Amino acid sequence: MSLPTFEEADATAQEGSPFSNGTEGECWMENNCHRCVNDAPTRRDEWDKGCPLIMVALLGKTPNAWMERNPYGLYDRYSCIYFRDEDDPGPGEPTPIPDPPGQEGLFPREPFERPGRMYADTRPREVSVHG
Template identity: 65%
Template sequence: MTLPTYEEALAKAREGSPFSNSTEGECWMENNCEQCVHDRPARTGNPADGCPLVLVAYLDKTPAEWMRNEGFRLGDQYTCVMFRPEDDPGPDEPTPAPDPPGQLTLCPREPYERPGRMYVDIRPVEAGVR
């Protein structure tokens, strides 16, 4: 899963501001964006190369990659599916643990490994009654 461009993020964004006031926005961005590798350029003096999701949020739209958390705690309103801590040295996608040397396998791993991260949809689902 790669970070969308600004145009892609804007096209998928939901209408409406993600935060009700600047305090909520600053608290959330301090807990998330200010620790994320994708927004590092903005913090180092190059805001044009910062995270496109933040730019979309500044236009009073909620990025689709920000999933709403249940309950309310200041600074914890959303979970950004693109978040990656700055000290994460790995690639964009997780890699499987290698097989121990000399271990025999019954079947190949490749067809059963998922190609990327899998996220759970946390939106409420209405259940039908039978």
């Protein structure tokens, strides 16, 4: 699944700003865009190679690739279908559990395996507790 161009993202975007104010937008982007491989060029000052979905959002439209998850959340309001963490090993992971050696499968796996991946951050996070 490749990232759309700005023109494609703008053509399919919904009218209306995705965030009610700059604080809400910055909180969401901090949790998503600022860790995503698709916006990594922007963090290296390569502005012309950044994520086109952010530009669509900054111009007052809601990208179609941002699915609303929690309308009242700051950090988790939308879920971007193109999000991939910079620490994500890539499309080779996760791999299916192999059949045990010397044992045949009951049916072929290929028709039932998912062709794509979900780009959710599933890694465990460290949490500090302040008493």
